Amino acid sequence: MSEPIIDRFADIKILRYEVSEFEQLPLQQKLFLYCLSEAALWGRDIIWEQNCAENLLVRDLLETVYASQCSANALDSRLLGYLKRVWFANGVHHHYSNDKFRPSFAETELRQWISDVPDDLFTSRLHDTKQNVADRVSAVIFDPDFKPKKVCLDKNQDLLKASAVNFYSGVCQSEVESFYKNGKGRNALNSNAVRKADGSIGEKVWRLGGMYGATIEKIVFWLERAKKHACNEQQKEVVGALIKYYKSGDLTDFDEYNKLWVAEKAAPVDFINGFIEVYSDPLGLKATWESIVELVDNEASERIRLISENAQWFEDHSPVDVRYRKRNVRGVSMKVINAVMLGGDCYPATPIGVNLPNADWIREKYGSKSVSLNNITHACSVAARDSGALAEFAASKAEIECSRQFADQADDLHTQLHECLGHGSGQMADGVTLDDLKAYGSTIEEARADLFALYFMADDKMIEIGAATSKDVAWAHYDSYMRNGLLVQMSRIELGKNLEEAHMRNRQLICRWVLQRAQPKHVAAIVERAGKHYVEIYDYEALRSLFGELLHEVQRIKSEGDYEAAKNLVENYGVCLDQTLHTEVVERYKRLDVAPFSGFVNPRLAPVERDGQIVDITIDYSESYVDQMLRYSRDYSFRNSL
Ligand code: ZN
Numbered sequence: 001m002s003e004p005i006i007d008r009f010a011d012i013k014i015l016r017y018e019v020s021e022f023e024q025l026p027l028q029q030k031l032f033l034y035c036l037s038e039a040a041l042w043g044r045d046i047i048w049e050q051n052c053a054e055n056l057l058v059r060d061l062l063e064t065v066y067a068s069q070c071s072a073n074a075l076d077s078r079l080l081g082y083l084k085r086v087w088f089a090n091g092v093h094h095h096y097s098n099d100k101f102r103p104s105f106a107e108t109e110l111r112q113w114i115s116d117v118p119d120d121l122f123t124s125r126l127h128d129t130k131q132n133v134a135d136r137v138s139a140v141i142f143d144p145d146f147k148p149k150k151v152c153l154d155k156n157q158d159l160l161k162a163s164a165v166n167f168y169s170g171v172c173q174s175e176v177e178s179f180y181k182n183g184k185g186r187n188a189l190n191s192n193a194v195r196k197a198d199g200s201i202g203e204k205v206w207r208l209g210g211m212y213g214a215t216i217e218k219i220v221f222w223l224e225r226a227k228k229h230a231c232n233e234q235q236k237e238v239v240g241a242l243i244k245y246y247k248s249g250d251l252t253d254f255d256e257y258n259k260l261w262v263a264e265k266a267a268p269v270d271f272i273n274g275f276i277e278v279y280s281d282p283l284g285l286k287a288t289w290e291s292i293v294e295l296v297d298n299e300a301s302e303r304i305r306l307i308s309e310n311a312q313w314f315e316d317h318s319p320v321d322v323r324y325r326k327r328n329v330r331g332v333s334m335k336v337i338n339a340v341m342l343g344g345d346c347y348p349a350t351p352i353g354v355n356l357p358n359a360d361w362i363r364e365k366y367g368s369k370s371v372s373l374n375n376i377t378h379a380c381s382v383a384a385r386d387s388g389a390l391a392e393f394a395a396s397k398a399e400i401e402c403s404r405q406f407a408d409q410a411d412d413l414h415t416q417l418h419e420c421l422g423h424g425s426g427q428m429a430d431g432v433t434l435d436d437l438k439a440y441g442s443t444i445e446e447a448r449a450d451l452f453a454l455y456f457m458a459d460d461k462m463i464e465i466g467a468a469t470s471k472d473v474a475w476a477h478y479d480s481y482m483r484n485g486l487l488v489q490m491s492r493i494e495l496g497k498n499l500e501e502a503h504m505r506n507r508q509l510i511c512r513w514v515l516q517r518a519q520p521k522h523v524a525a526i527v528e529r530a531g532k533h534y535v536e537i538y539d540y541e542a543l544r545s546l547f548g549e550l551l552h553e554v555q556r557i558k559s560e561g562d563y564e565a566a567k568n569l570v571e572n573y574g575v576c577l578d579q580t581l582h583t584e585v586v587e588r589y590k591r592l593d594v595a596p597f598s599g600f601v602n603p604r605l606a607p608v609e610r611d612g613q614i615v616d617i618t619i620d621y622s623e624s625y626v627d628q629m630l631r632y633s634r635d636y637s638f639r640n641s642l
Helices: 027-042 044-051 055-071 077-089 107-116 119-126 130-142 173-181 213-228 233-248 251-263 298-308 311-316 360-366 374-384 389-393 397-422 434-457 460-464 471-486 488-492 502-518 540-560 563-575 579-592 625-635
Strands: 005-009 012-016 191-195 201-205 269-277 288-296 332-344 353-356 368-373 524-529 532-537 597-601 604-610 613-620
Touching: 005 077, 005 625, 012 077, 012 374, 027 213, 027 269, 027 288, 027 332, 027 604, 027 613, 044 055, 044 288, 044 332, 055 077, 055 107, 055 119, 055 130, 055 625, 077 625, 107 130, 119 130, 173 201, 213 233, 233 251, 233 269, 251 353, 251 360, 251 368, 269 332, 269 353, 288 368, 298 332, 298 397, 311 397, 332 374, 332 397, 353 397, 360 368, 368 374, 368 397, 374 397, 374 597, 389 397, 389 579, 397 434, 397 471, 434 460, 434 471, 434 502, 434 540, 434 563, 460 471, 471 488, 471 502, 471 532, 471 540, 488 502, 488 579, 502 524, 502 540, 502 563, 532 579, 540 563
Parallel strands: 012 597, 332 368
Antiparallel strands: 005 012, 191 201, 269 288, 288 332, 353 368, 524 532, 604 613
């Protein structure tokens, strides 16, 4: 598998990842991975429905038209192009920009294609008339003013009404905020907040027998089977606790599960499975469903132990106010893993590092687990190696050379510091929670973790403990971080739009804030040469001090729940794009002809049975993107198996 790119469309490239050690694993681990993988794949429909209420209908319709056109040998490439994008985004909104994308065919054409579908095929899949289905999807596919954004963070609007995500119905932002502030809602994380018949607000809880109950039943089924193959007794309890939570929907059960999960550190297989991240809720309350099945990479994990062993040292030397340092850093553990299966919100676009659990009080009391996804990162860097973006945007030959030499090491180190120490660091003031920062919470939290990584990457301690080979690793990273935050990442945004996504906002916020202070002191600057702009850094140590200064302020904002300061910082530095620069970057990037976003197909795991017993699990990488998506829709959708 030397060529990791297997498909390419719109602004997306699809890669494969490899689990090289899978075949050598003992059967028990293979079985455990297999059952966890099935549980991961079964949750797929939940994320589709969470992203937008109409998504599953759109998918069913498009796949039906696709099937019909294929069998008539009349596939329209514009249909397939749109369907590939919808698959990738788990819905009709771009996975990163959150904007609804538009098909390159017209509504009249879609209606014609629908009428060409054989009636029995159509009814068996859509359970409705052609006319009705065409009418029901019309607005969500074609009307640019209908649910234009998946997540809207525009503070001048009612965030719930302006966002397409499907967490609230018939309720407005202010009443939901007071509903949860007054402690009336018990399931902020795992429910839809809805208007009840008597006019008050209620919750439809996501659990067995509740909302998403049919899908959760499948997840629970596979978790029950997985439990039998867990790697140790403690892990059996972990899986059991997750099942209990899926059954009850009670968040105290979820806390119990998290405590057990964070404490289990010995097993060679681990997993994430559940309603976890709140980035897709404009209020930061409701969690999207996701899963990652993980196989620990022992060799690489050993290198990281060097960093986590020194967690307390980093905390004690953090440039934040001494009141907001954690006195006892506990349980910081980081592992390098190889992904075996990606599901829900982690598929096909996937994070490269994850730190959980998210509940601050559990992290403070019981610690957290961090993973970095080695085979994913590796596939990305192989694909990016010759994209030409570095040569186009780097300010000098020396910078390119430095990046070639150190970027891989630097990226790994950044991810490790960000996930392993960054998110877990710091202390809240009494009575303050991250929710106090409302819509700005995610951006501030990501900025805090990034700044922690940026600041400590250049510390002598890194070399002392053997985590970095030289300071050049940090300086190469400063080059690429500033280049990305001030220039390159804009290539991902359509002209005329602002930044919405928390990680993008946090990167620009950090870079603009330090640049504003660096430029007058000749520490760093944006310069123009022959009509092109570049970022030049003149004094790396001074730049590091600026990262430290901002970390101090960002930690204060989080610890004190200073909403006004968070708002000012994000709105002033992290939201608006410089129009002239934006246009230039988009032009330059377009000429490189590289897809700015990547996602993955999963390997296919299959049981080998003999006399009714599973005797082996095989792994196969040959499936195409289209085939995988169609198979998932066919085999892992409760509605289709009816
Ligand atoms: Zn993060």
